[in-house]
Amino acid sequence: MARGMIRLSKSCLGEEEKKAVCNVLDREFLGMGDSVLEFERLLSNYFNRPVVCVSTGTAALQLAIQALGIKKGDEILVPTMTYVASFQAISANGAKPVPCDINPESLLIDLSDAEKKVSSNTKAIMPVNYAGDPSDLTEVYNFAKKFNLRVIQDSAHAFGSKFNDKLVGSFGDISCFSFDGIKNITSGEGGCVVTDDIEVINNIKDSRLLGVVNDTVKRYSGNRSWIFDVKSQGWRYHMSNIMAAIGIEQFKKMEFFSKKRKHLAKYYDKLLISREEVNFFNRNYDNINPHIYVVRIPGLRDRDKLIKIMNEYKIQIGIHYYPNHLLSYYNNIKTTLRNSEILFQELVTLPLHPDLLVEDVKEVVTKLVRAIKLIRH
Numbered sequence: 088m089a090r091g092m093i094r095l096s097k098s099c100l101g102e103e104e105k106k107a108v109c110n111v112l113d114r115e116f117l118g119m120g121d122s123v124l125e126f127e128r129l130l131s132n133y134f135n136r137p138v139v140c141v142s143t144g145t146a147a148l149q150l151a152i153q154a155l156g157i158k159k160g161d162e163i164l165v166p167t168m169t170y171v172a173s174f175q176a177i178s179a180n181g182a183k184p185v186p187c188d189i190n191p192e193s194l195l196i197d198l199s200d201a202e203k204k205v206s207s208n209t210k211a212i213m214p215v216n217y218a219g220d221p222s223d224l225t226e227v228y229n230f231a232k233k234f235n236l237r238v239i240q241d242s243a244h245a246f247g248s249k250f251n252d253k254l255v256g257s258f259g260d261i262s263c264f265s266f267d268g269i270k271n272i273t274s275g276e277g278g279c280v281v282t283d284d285i286e287v288i289n290n291i292k293d294s295r296l297l298g299v300v301n302d303t304v305k306r307y308s309g310n311r312s313w314i315f316d317v318k319s320q321g322w323r324y325h326m327s328n329i330m331a332a333i334g335i336e337q338f339k340k341m342e343f344f345s346k347k348r349k350h351l352a353k354y355y356d357k358l359l360i361s362r363e364e365v366n367f368f369n370r371n372y373d374n375i376n377p378h379i380y381v382v383r384i385p386g387l388r389d390r391d392k393l394i395k396i397m398n399e400y401k402i403q404i405g406i407h408y409y410p411n412h413l414l415s416y417y418n419n420i421k422t423t424l425r426n427s428e429i430l431f432q433e434l435v436t437l438p439l440h441p442d443l444l445v446e447d448v449k450e451v452v453t454k455l456v457r458a459i460k461l462i463r464h
């Protein structure tokens with residue numbers, strides 16, 4: 088990375104994380120043990136609900152789906168505007184991700200489109216709290232009730248976001264979070280499932296460790312089982328003590344990170360409100376802990392060139408996301424999702440992370456406006 092580059096996103100780590108990892112290394116117990124148990128307890132207190140930690144956010148989604156008994160032939164409604172992880176977690180279970188269009192105002196799932204796609208095979212809906220925004224959840228849960236569906240929230244962007252004064256994850260059916268390197272907090276790689284459904288929690292405690300029955304309890308008490316039973320397909324998707332040690336330190340910094348993200352997003356809004364060439368999305372950053380800051384540039388034709396010019400200005404910008412229904416693996420039914428296909432071409436993601444400065448935000452906006460003028464001439 089060139090020096091002076093304003094990065095799109097990054098991990099924000101300090102001495103605390105380094106020390107915590109070294110402590111784990113010194114104890115010479117790297118796998119799943121006391122640090123993971125402690126991280127799960129912290130998270131469980133935070134959400135006031137049972138939590139199970141796993142190796143990635145994708146694993147959290149995949150195992151949550153498996154725990155519901157969703158399998159080949161079953162369908163899950165999911166917005167096309169998401170990271171491919173949401174789709175892969177569904178297809179990993181043999182189930183079919185049914186791509187739905189998005190609401191152009193919020194970039195969240197368009198439930199009127201989803202309604203057209205409900206079939207007798209539909210078992211669940213996977214709303215994505217895009218950019219950390221959970222504001223459609225009342226409608227999503229009403230929809231799920233109407234069609235008798237389970238809800239698996241892809242809350243990978245929404246750690247620390249609130250909805251009606253309640254933390255995302257502390258209410259609803261099942262919420263899955265990611266702690267990958269650039270998410271709101273990180274454990275290096277990692278994720279967790281939060282739910283009141285104890286059957287789901289217990290199922291994942293086994294499935295994350297190759298399906299070995301009750302291995303979690305035995306490992307936490309230092310008595311790994313040598314003679315055991317396996318009753319279902321499992322995976323090596325557990326979290327390690329190294330990861331959890333990072334996660335615990337990051338969790339302590341959560342309020343600080345969240346304050347910064349919210350402050351920077353509000354500042355972007357403030358600078359952009361008077362700019363005709365750039366539209367932002369109306370989100371309430373008193374409640375939302377923004378994972379990404381996405382803008383729409385109406386009439387944008389040559390986004391590649393925009394990205395290139397911004398890079399020359401030493402500013403990284405990104406795209407969230409290429410619609411999943413256009414990917415070869417998922418476009419076998421040749422769906423057209425108009426809003427997503429039109430909007431997608433005009434979206435860019437601007438830098439946002441806790442180490443970003445207010446001056447950086449100013450510079451990003453100035454340079455973005457300059458770059459747009461350049462490509463329009």
Ligand SMILES: *Cc1c(COP(=O)(O)O)cnc(C)c1O
Binds near residue numbers: 145241264278
């Ligand atoms: C990051 C992310 C995931 C998956 O999380 P990983 O920890 O990277 O596996 C899932 N969905 C969305 C929307 C994400 O951004």
